Amino acid sequence: MLFNSLTFVAFFAIVLALHYAPFPWRLKKFNLLIASYLFYAAWSPPFVILLWISTFVDWHAAQWIHKATSQARRRAFLILSLATNLGILGYFKYGEFLMENFTAALGAAGIAYAAPEWNIILPVGISFYTFQTMAYSLDVYLRRSAPSKSLLDFSLFVTFFPQLVAGPIVRPSQLIPQFAEIKQATSNQLFWGLGLITIGLFEKIVLADAFLAPAADAAFGHKGALAPLDAWTGVLAFSGQIFFDFSGYSTIAIGAALCLGFALPNNFRFPYAAIGFSDFWRRWHISLSTWLRDYLYIPIGGNKNGRIRTYVNLMVTMLLGGLWHGASWTFVVWGGLHGAYLAGERLLREMIPEQSWFKSFWFKVAMAMLTYFLINITWVFFRAQSFGDAATMLLSMFALAEDPKKALYLNEIAPALLVVAGMVATHWRMRSTTKEEIIAATPPIVIAGAWAVMIFAILISQGSDSAFIYFQF
Amino acid sequence: MPSSTSSSEVPGTGKGGLKPILTFFDPEHVDRPVPARPWGRIAMMAVLAATVLMAAWEVSWRGHWQYPGDFKNTDDLWAQERRKATGDATVIIGSSRIFFDIDLDIWEDITGVRPVQLAFEGTSPQPMLADLAADEDFKGLVIVGVTNGLTFSGYALRGDAVEHARTQSISRRIGHRLWMVFDTLFAATDDATRPKTIIYHAEFPLREGMERRMEPRKLMVMDADRNTRVAPRVMEDEAFQQLARDIWADGLSRKLAAMKEAPDPDAMAKLQENMDRIIADFSEKAAKIRARGGEVVFAQMPYNGMYAELEDAAFPRERAFDRLVAETGSVSVTFHDYPELQGLHLPEWSHLAPRDAEVFTARFAPILDARLEESKAIKAD
Numbered sequence A: 001m002l003f004n005s006l007t008f009v010a011f012f013a014i015v016l017a018l019h020y021a022p023f024p025w026r027l028k029k030f031n032l033l034i035a036s037y038l039f040y041a042a043w044s045p046p047f048v049i050l051l052w053i054s055t056f057v058d059w060h061a062a063q064w065i066h067k068a069t070s071q072a073r074r075r076a077f078l079i080l081s082l083a084t085n086l087g088i089l090g091y092f093k094y095g096e097f098l099m100e101n102f103t104a105a106l107g108a109a110g111i112a113y114a115a116p117e118w119n120i121i122l123p124v125g126i127s128f129y130t131f132q133t134m135a136y137s138l139d140v141y142l143r144r145s146a147p148s149k150s151l152l153d154f155s156l157f158v159t160f161f162p163q164l165v166a167g168p169i170v171r172p173s174q175l176i177p178q179f180a181e182i183k184q185a186t187s188n189q190l191f192w193g194l195g196l197i198t199i200g201l202f203e204k205i206v207l208a209d210a211f212l213a214p215a216a217d218a219a220f221g222h223k224g225a226l227a228p229l230d231a232w233t234g235v236l237a238f239s240g241q242i243f244f245d246f247s248g249y250s251t252i253a254i255g256a257a258l259c260l261g262f263a264l265p266n267n268f269r270f271p272y273a274a275i276g277f278s279d280f281w282r283r284w285h286i287s288l289s290t291w292l293r294d295y296l297y298i299p300i301g302g303n304k305n306g307r308i309r310t311y312v313n314l315m316v317t318m319l320l321g322g323l324w325h326g327a328s329w330t331f332v333v334w335g336g337l338h339g340a341y342l343a344g345e346r347l348l349r350e351m352i353p354e355q356s357w358f359k360s361f362w363f364k365v366a367m368a369m370l371t372y373f374l375i376n377i378t379w380v381f382f383r384a385q386s387f388g389d390a391a392t393m394l395l396s397m398f399a400l401a402e403d404p405k406k407a408l409y410l411n412e413i414a415p416a417l418l419v420v421a422g423m424v425a426t427h428w429r430m431r432s433t434t435k436e437e438i439i440a441a442t443p444p445i446v447i448a449g450a451w452a453v454m455i456f457a458i459l460i461s462q463g464s465d466s467a468f469i470y471f472q473f
Numbered sequence B: 001m002p003s004s005t006s007s008s009e010v011p012g013t014g015k016g017g018l019k020p021i022l023t024f025f026d027p028e029h030v031d032r033p034v035p036a037r038p039w040g041r042i043a044m045m046a047v048l049a050a051t052v053l054m055a056a057w058e059v060s061w062r063g064h065w066q067y068p069g070d071f072k073n074t075d076d077l078w079a080q081e082r083r084k085a086t087g088d089a090t091v092i093i094g095s096s097r098i099f100f101d102i103d104l105d106i107w108e109d110i111t112g113v114r115p116v117q118l119a120f121e122g123t124s125p126q127p128m129l130a131d132l133a134a135d136e137d138f139k140g141l142v143i144v145g146v147t148n149g150l151t152f153s154g155y156a157l158r159g160d161a162v163e164h165a166r167t168q169s170i171s172r173r174i175g176h177r178l179w180m181v182f183d184t185l186f187a188a189t190d191d192a193t194r195p196k197t198i199i200y201h202a203e204f205p206l207r208e209g210m211e212r213r214m215e216p217r218k219l220m221v222m223d224a225d226r227n228t229r230v231a232p233r234v235m236e237d238e239a240f241q242q243l244a245r246d247i248w249a250d251g252l253s254r255k256l257a258a259m260k261e262a263p264d265p266d267a268m269a270k271l272q273e274n275m276d277r278i279i280a281d282f283s284e285k286a287a288k289i290r291a292r293g294g295e296v297v298f299a300q301m302p303y304n305g306m307y308a309e310l311e312d313a314a315f316p317r318e319r320a321f322d323r324l325v326a327e328t329g330s331v332s333v334t335f336h337d338y339p340e341l342q343g344l345h346l347p348e349w350s351h352l353a354p355r356d357a358e359v360f361t362a363r364f365a366p367i368l369d370a371r372l373e374e375s376k377a378i379k380a381d
Helices: A006-019 A025-041 A044-065 A071-108 A126-141 A151-157 A170-180 A187-221 A226-257 A277-281 A286-297 A308-325 A329-351 A361-383 A388-397 A412-429 A435-438 A444-460 B039-062 B076-082 B096-101 B105-110 B126-134 B159-169 B170-185 B197-202 B232-236 B239-259 B265-291 B304-315 B321-330 B352-381
Strands: B090-093 B139-144 B220-222 B228-230 B296-302 B331-334
Touching: A006 A226, A006 B170, A025 A044, A025 A151, A025 A226, A044 A071, A044 A126, A044 A151, A071 A126, A126 A151, A126 A170, A126 A308, A126 B220, A151 B105, A187 A226, A187 A388, A187 A412, A187 A444, A187 B039, A187 B197, A226 A277, A226 A361, A226 A388, A226 A412, A277 A329, A277 A361, A286 B232, A308 A329, A361 A388, A388 B331, A435 B232, A435 B239, A444 B039, A444 B220, B039 B304, B076 B159, B076 B170, B090 B096, B090 B126, B090 B170, B096 B220, B096 B228, B096 B352, B105 B352, B126 B159, B159 B232, B228 B352, B232 B239, B239 B304, B265 B296, B265 B321, B296 B321, B296 B352, B321 B331, B331 B352
Parallel strands: B090 B139, B139 B296, B296 B331
Antiparallel strands: B220 B228
8 A cells, every 4th residue: 555545644553553552572573474465465466475475484494504514505595585586576667677688688589479478467566576585595695694593583574564655675683683572652752753664655655746747648648749848947947856756655654663663764964965976876765775785886896906996896786776766777777887987987987086176165066066967867767768769858858859849837846846946955054964853953843834834735735646666676 | 792772862962962973874773762752742732733733723624615525536435336336237438527417316216226337527428338348347328428539539538446456455444444534524625726737837938938727627526336417616706617618629629620621541441440430348348248238328418519529420329429329339429309398598608507417317217217227128129
């Protein structure tokens, strides 16, 4: 079910009531587990079986890895876990993509092959929970942690509803121990959790859906070349839409978990204030970037095997990171661009010695603007339906397209640019601080006023619940 | 290292009072501090202020043509009604004319049967008829509203509703039911009250070379079972009524101008081919329903003004409606044939005024019933 739906409001109220009822801790954990399965089944009940398979296989694989006496057996059990998770992911998410490319490759070789129709529905959030459970087996294999002692706690780790379908991708050591002890939020945690839920819903329903989506949809939905203002507005609006959509989801997830007494990690830290791309990836989808760092980039050698190998590792990580988002070559190019940016930045750092003016305010502003500009180029590939559409959009942005048309009205342009300007300014202001610090220094009346305005804006902007963009990944 | 959930409160003493969390991600630890503020008092003030704002918003919309009990025309509501279309139900499909012009209460009073309203604005009845034909449990009466420009082009603005009804998640069903409660109680739940819609229709200055948006506004009000009528604003706000006509005229005048140009033989051939395919499809689906004991009839609701000018020229009766009726072997009722179904008030050329829709329904239902009886008698002979 969607966080921005009345169904979730009713569901969460029941979950909270049960969680604060005078039941033993073990029963409360069962309640949370059942609630999490119901949360997932509300989309499509049969796909709960996938959660059970992941839970069953990884629970046993980790136990066997831990008990195994030989390295070969440890490796075999790890392969079992990885093959199960990647197999599920591959079948449901990449099957059609692989088949299409296979057919195209045969066609290029002059062999006519008609692939069977691939009518497989993508289970919501599959990329998130498979990565989360793989982290568990990998941690045990890499001896970073021991397997969980409780199947109930482990099942809850795989399924915990606030972050089940779109993250943050939580590490076993961050979450499983939390289930071991009685968790109940203090009243202040409960209120702050509700405050975070409000902020997340405001980001999603008001900023992403009401103010930014119309411009992004109109620009990317337009067939043919656009005038530069229209193209830039569309791309900038999408940069805001994707941020508020995804950050909104993560903030609601963190708030919902906190209301229950659990702590989830931050997934975003004002990414459009990033100075450079390594900084950007410390601020954008943090739980994925660190997952890729810890379970892919470092295991394949990281920066320990010479310069060339470091760049190769960087590119491989980012290309696969791109593919994680979707089974399409446009996502691979998106990842490849980020890999190239990271590699370029690393190269420049190696070539140009640190200068004192690097620390000057205006240099930082210029670098942040350059970073944001280059990130917007990558969003074109992320959002476009095809390379043709992406090329048209890029040409339109730089006034190189033939026969450009105006497609956006001021009704789309004005709100989108206003929100994007506010977003970038806010990110810059918040670059070195946190929401918590700012709120701790804000008078209560101002907090209450802002909270009321957000609740009001959410309620009047409600509509037919639109799904979060990252659900498709 | 054991995981800790440091959800502890940290004193908020302004600058430097709360240590910024600059460690961006610690894989073994989650820090989730709560800003030290009087949260109970803040929450109370926020809820109170939000309630006042919402009350003011609701009151202001009740004075601006919005009403509690006017339900949203969603795919979810359509799916809810679709589930009623089973057994020997009487079902209405088609586009906005039959959607607005048939009053279900009056129909029920006259016939004793409450039809299931499955028509959708801007939508050919084709996908809905296909859906009913594929449903083995359905063997009732289908009244197909024929709006020439939609029926014979196959354009289906809301055709996705059929697939939505088949794949609607449990979550959406529950959410829909909850929304129904809010729609019953509040006026400010309609899409027209959302900032997104308000901004979309706001009169911003036009960019050079761009034309004014001429898209339909909210024209109807709807009951919980999709019993629908023209909205009071269309009847009582003359400027709004004129706007509705201007919007239709904008699209219709383009089509009329295109028709007056020399017709492209290729395009005409394609249109004819498309029409042949559509009529064949209607025949096949109607036969399928009849084979199970059901019945399919075609009806044409009144229209006038520029719609009459365009539709009668583009879809001459003998080549369109009459052909459809003949090739499907169906009973039909068109307002053209019945003086008592003519001369009613169509404020924007395409949909009957609510009172006239009641009158129309009261006259139409017995005519259709008689035609069906007549057809049965002929078949029995």
